[in-house]
Amino acid sequence: MLMPKEQIRKRAKRVTKKLDEHPDETQQPQEPIETAPEWIVNTQQTSTPFGILNPDLKSYLRDMDKRLTNASQDDSEEYSMMIEATLSEMSSHELALSTDPECALMVEHMLKRVGDFEKRVFADALMGQINAVISNSFGSHVIETLLETSKGTIMRESNGDIAQPPNQDPESVGQLRTFTTLLNDLVEEILPFVGDLILNQNATYPIRYLLHLLSGDTSENVLKRSKKSKSWLNRNDNFDAVNEQQYEDEEYRPPKHFKELFNRLRKALFDSFSSPAEIRAFGVSDHGAPVLQLLLQYERNNGENDKTDSFLDSWLDGLIAQLQSSEETKQSGHITTTLLDTTASHTTETAIECASSSVFEEIWKLYFTAKGGTRCMKHPVGNFVYAKALARLGTDENLNEEFVNAQLNETISLIRESGSKLIKTGRSGPLLAISDVVVARNVFKDEVLSMIMHCFGLSTTSTAQAKHIIPCILEMKRWKSYRRFHKETFENDEADEESSGDERKTNKKKKKDSGDDDIYTVPGAQLIQSIYQYGSPLNDKIIESVINLDTDKLLEICGSSSASRIIDGLIESDNIAFKYKHKLRLKLVGNYHLMADMRVGSRVAEKIYETSDGYFREKIANSLIEHEDYLAGSPYGKYLSRKVDLSLFRRRYDDWKEKTAQEIKNAGLNKINNIKKAPRVFNGKLANEMLSINQSEDKRGSKSSKKRKNASNEDTTSAETEDKADTRTRQEKREEKRQRKYEK
Template sequence: MPKELRKRGKKKKPEPEWQPPVQEPVHEPPPKETPSWIVSAPKPEDQEDVNPEAPFGYVEVDVKAYFRTVDIQIRDWQNTTADATGDEDSDPNEERRMFFVAALTEMGGKEKQLATDPDCSLILERMSYSMDDFVRRVFVDSLIGSYDVLVKHRFASHVCQTLFTVAAQTVSREHRSTLTLAPETRAFYQRFPESSDKGELRTLTQLIIDVCEELLPVFPSLVMNPFASHVIRALLLLLSPNLATSQETAQHTMRSKKSAAWKAKQGPLKSVFNDSQGSGADAVDHAPPEVFTHAACKFVEALRSALGDNETRALAADKVASPTLQMLLAVEADQQMTEDPDSLMDRVLVGLVSASREPPASAPVQSDYLNTLLRDPTSSHLLETIVSRCPAPAFSILWATYFKNNLPRIASHPVANFVLAKAAQLREACAELHNVWPKQSRTGVLRAAIDRAAALKACGSEIIEAVLSAFRIESAEERTLLVPCMLRLQTLPEYTAAKSDEPKVQGAVLLQSLLRLPEPHNQLVSDSLNSLSPEDILNIAHHAISSRVLDALLDSPTVPLKAKRQFVLSFLGRYHLLVDDRIGSRVGDRCWAFCDTYLKEKIARSLIPHESFLAASFYGKFFARNLNLYLLQRRPDEWRTMQTERSRPAESTAVAVSAPPAPAENKKGKRKREGGDEIDALFGAALGKKVRKAALVEPAPAKAQPEPKAKSLPSPASEDAGLADVLGAIRAAPEGSGKAHGKRKGR
C-alpha cells in the first residue's frame, strides 16, 4: 500500500459536544418572620368574589333589552306632551301609567343590578322623574343597606344623585301632607299580600335619615371620592335647601363639566305625565324638617372628629373635596356652629375665629397657607365662601391681615381679584385703589364696588371718582364720552386714538351697574347717552351687547323719569330707522311700552310720513301694528282712548278671567235633565233664533183670539223643541214675516 502523505502543521482536535451549563444553587435569604402583632384581617365570605364593576351581579340580557325599549318609549314621551284632547271620561295619561307600571313590575328585585349597569342606570334616572311619591319611597327603600357601595360606583352614583334631587318634591309634599299616588300604582302594590317579614313602608323623610345614618361612618372617605362627592353635595342640598340660594355653592351642586355635557346629550329628563304626579310642579322651596337639620349637623361633626387640622386644610386644595368642604362650611355657618371650638372654619382660617374671641394682644402673623388659598384657582372658591360666611370679628382680622395695604397686587391678580370682589370693604377699597384704577385691566373688583354701593346706597361719590379715574376722564366735556369708552373698555386716550373696537360684555355690565346707583350718581350715564350723536345712539341700539344698556336705563327704578323721557324723545324722527333692525325693534318696543298716551301720539305722528317704509321693513312692520296709524288719522279721539285702555291695568278683565267656567259634569247633567237630542237641540237653537227674528215683523195677535198652535214658534230652550217642529213652524209662518229684500228687487 502506498504510504499516506501527511501535512505539516498542528493537528486539529475534535470539538467537544455541547452540554447545558451547570447552574449553581442560589442561596435565598431565609424569609423574615412576621411580627406577632400583625394579623391579617379575615375576608368576608360575601365579598370574596365581588366584581367592582358589578358588585350586585350583572343584568340579564333579556331584561336589558326590555329596558332599552322602555327607554326609547320614555324618550319619545318626554320629547312630546300628552294629548289632552279626547273624550271627557278618558284619561290622556292612562296608557302611559299602565306602561310605567309594567316597567316597575319588571324592575322589582333588580334595582341594584340595574343601577350599576352602564346602560340601565340612565334609564332609572329617566324613570325617577316620572315616579309618584309612593314609588319613590319604594325605590329608595329597596336600596337601603347598599348606599355605601352605590354612591362610590361609577354609574350608580348618578342614580343616587338624581334620586336625592327629585326626592325634594316628595319631602315637600310630605311636609304639607299632600302625597300623590297614581290609581294604577296603588292597584299594583295592593296585589301583593302583606306578610310578617315586610314591615310598614316608611316615609321618604325617614328613609333619607336612614340613608344619612348609613353613610355617616364612611362620610370622610366619601368627601374625597371622585364619584361619591357629587352625591354628597346633592344630599346636603336636600338636607339644607337654602344652600341653593347662595351663589358660592349653587355652581357646585351640579355634576362635573364632563358628566353634565354627556347628560345634556341624553335629551330632556322630565315627567312623562301632564298632571302633578311626579312632575315637579310643586315648589321645592320649603322649610326642611328639623330632623334634616340635625342630619346635616352630624355630617359636619363627623368630619370634625375624623380629620385633623392639617387634613382639613388639605381638602381645600383638592379638586374633588374642595366643593364639598365649601358646602359643609356653609352648613356650619347656617347652623351657627362656626364659633364652636375647633370648627371647620377655624381650622381653615388657621385659628382666626378663635383669635377673634380673645383680647387683641397683637396682630396675628400672616399664614402662607391662606396666601396660597387666595391665589389658587381651586381653593379661591372656598375662600370666597369663607369671607362671606365667617363672623364679623374674624373677618375684620382677616381683612386687616391679608387684604389691607395689599389691594393693588390682589386686584391685579387673575385669581385673587375674585376673592377681593367678595370681601372688599367699600370705603377702604376705594381709598386704597384710587391711584391704581387706571392700571387695572380686570373689571371684577370695580363692578363689585359699584354693586355694593348700589345695594348700600352709600359711597356714590367715591365710586364715580373711581370710574372716572379708571377711564382717565377729567373734565366735564370728557364725561360725555364715558359710555363709548366704557363699552369698549378703553381709556379716553385709547378711544380717541382708535374707534374700531366692538362693545364688550364687561363694559356693558359696568354701565348697567352704574345705572342702578342712586340719584344723582346715575346721571353720569344718562347725560353721556343723551349727548351722543344720532348715528352713535343708533349703533348702540342696533348692537346685541350695547342695547342692554338702553334696557337698563328704562328699567332702573333709580333713574329719574325726566331722564327716561328725554331718552325716548331722542329717537323722535328716527324711530323708523331704529325699528328697522332685529335688535333695534326690541328697543323700540321697550320705548313704546314705557311711554304714556301723550308720548305715544308724538311718536306715532312722527311716523306717519314713514308709514310705507315701516310696511316694507321686515322688522318695522311688527312695530307698526302697535301704532294703528290709520285709526290715528281718521279718529284720533278713539285712538287715544284705545291707547289709554291698553296702558291701564285691566282690573275688570282680571276679575272676569279669574271666574272659573262651569264644570263639565254640570253641563253634562243639564243635558240629561233636558232629555233632548244634542244635534236637535243645536239645530233647533240656531233655526229658532232666525224664526224669532222674523216673528218680530208680524203684528201681535189679538188678545181675544189666541194664536194657533201651528203658527207659534218654538223657543230654543224649550224641552220638546225638535228639528221637525222648527221646520214646520217656518213653513206655517206668514209671507210678510220674512226679510224685506224681495220688495227692493222689483224696484
C-alpha cells in the same frame, strides 16, 4: 380581564433536557394555571358590580323607555299599563340596573315618572348596598336623581300623606318603610364611610345633594350637575321634560329631625379629618371645595361661625382662636395663597361672606390693605375675591361705621393708583364693587366718580372728550388706547360732519355687513348704570354724554346686547330726572323703525314705548306709520308693530287712543315719569312731597299768561282776573289737557 401584554403572550414552561431523557408515558402534560397579579382590576366587575343583565331584558327596557318617552299622558290607562309592565320587569334587578352603563339612564327616567310608592320600593331595594351604588359612576347619578325627585315625597309624608300600594290591599303586603325612614337609614349606612366617600369623584355629588336636602337649601344654583354630566346628557339623553312629573310650587321645607341628621353627618365629616391641615387640603380640591362651602354656609346660618372648633376656623388657619385668646393676629400663608388659587379662591370667598363682622374686619386688615390689597386686585383670580370682600363693606350693617369710612378712603386711594392697570388688564371687579358700596353707604360718591374718570384718563370738564366718555367706558379702554383704536374716527371727524345722512347710513350698513364683533363690554355697561344711582348733580355729566351722542352711535349702542342696558337704566332709573328721559325719547324719534330692525334694538324700542305716556306713544306711532311696510318685512320689526298696534292706529284712531289710555292706566304710568328725586318748585314754593297726578313742576312759579296784542283793554283786564283766580301754570294746564285727552 385586562392583563399586561407580557402576561397574555406567556406560555407554559419548557421541559428540561433531564426530563426529556426519561419521559413518563403515563403522565399527560398539563399547563400550569397562571394567575394575574393582585393589582390588576377586573373592569367588568367594576362597571357591573352586581352582575351582568340579560341582553333581552336590557333590550326590552330600552324599548319601553322609548315608548314611554314618545307616548302621550292623555291616554292615562295605556300609559299606566306600560309603567306597570316596566316596573314589574325591573323588580329584583334594581341594583344591577342602577349600575349598568346602558340602563342607568332609563332608571333615572322611570324615577321621574313614577309616584311616591314606587320610589319607596326602589329605594328599599338599594338599602344595604348604598355605598357600592353611590361609588359607581352610573349609580351615583341614579342616587342623585332619586334624591332630586324626593322633595315632594318628603313634604307629603311630613304632612301625613303616605302613599299606599296601588290596586292592592295594604294588609296583604309587608310593611314598607316611608321615604323619610329610608333616608334616615341611608345616612346611617354611609355614616361610617363618609370620610372616604366624600373624596370619591363619583360619590361626592350625591353626598353634596344629600347635605343640601337635609339642610333645606335646594335652590337651583346649588343643585346643578357637573359640566361633564351635563355634556354627557346632552349627547345621550333625549328624555322629554313633558313626561316628567311636575313638582309642587310650594317651597321645600325639610322635617325637623333632618337637622339632627345633618348635624350627625357634619360631625362625622369633621371627625374624619385628623387635623385642620387636612380640612384646608380638602377645601382646595375640586371635589371637596363645594362641600366645604356648604358647611361654612350652614355654620353661619346656625350662628356657629364664631366657634374655634369649626370648619371656618380651620380654613382661616386658627384666626378665630387668635381673636378669642387676644393674641396678635398674623397673616396666614394658606389664606394668602388661596386668594390667588383658581379653585380655593371660591372657598375663601365663601369664608369671607360667612365670617362674623368682627372676624371680617380682621380679615380685611390682614389681607386687603396696602400692598396685599394692591396685589390681590391686580391678580386675574384675586380681583374677584377682593371685589367680593369690598362689596361686604356696603352690605354688612354690623360693621363699625368709622372702620368702613376709613377703609373706603384708603381703598379709593389704592384703586386710583392702580386704576390704569386695572383698565388695561380688564380687572373691573374692584371698580364696580366700590361704586356700589358708596351708593349703598351714601358716602364718597364725588371721590369715587373722580377716581373712575382718572382710571380711564377722562375728564367731565373736557369738551373734546364729552361725546366720547360713554363709548370709552363701554369699551373699557383708557383714553389713549381709545384714541389709537378709533384713529380713523378722530382723523375723519370733520369729514363725517360734512357728509350727508345717506353716506352715514351706507357706512353704517357696510360696518354691519362686515360682521364686526360687539366692542362694548358688560362691565362697562354695569359701571355706567352704577353711576346713574349717584343722583343729581353727580350723574348729570354722564347722562348728558349719553344724550349728546351722535344718532348713529346711539343706534349702535341700542343694537348692542351689552351696551343697550345703559339705555334701559336711563329710562327706568328713579335717580334720573324726567327731562333727560324725555330728551332721549325725542332724539330717537324718526329712528325707531331702524331700532326695531335690530335684534336687541327692537327690545329697547319696546321698552321706551312701554314707559312712555299717551302723548309720546302717539308720537312714536306717527313716526312708525310711514314705515309700516318696512317693519312688516323685518324679522324683528313686526314685534314693535304689534306692540304699537299700527293697524288699529291707522284704521280706528279713536279706538287706539282708548286702548292706549287703558294700557297706561293699568300699568300705572300716569305722570309717573314726571317724578324726580331732585328738589321741586310748585307755584313758586319749594315742594318737599312727591308731586300728585294733577301737579307739575314749574321753576318760574305762578305767572299770568301773555296778553294778546289785538285784545281790548276790557278783555285784557278780564283775562288778568281769570289768571289771578286760576293759579295753574302753563305747563300744568297743558299736562292736564293732555291727560283728559287720553283718559276719555
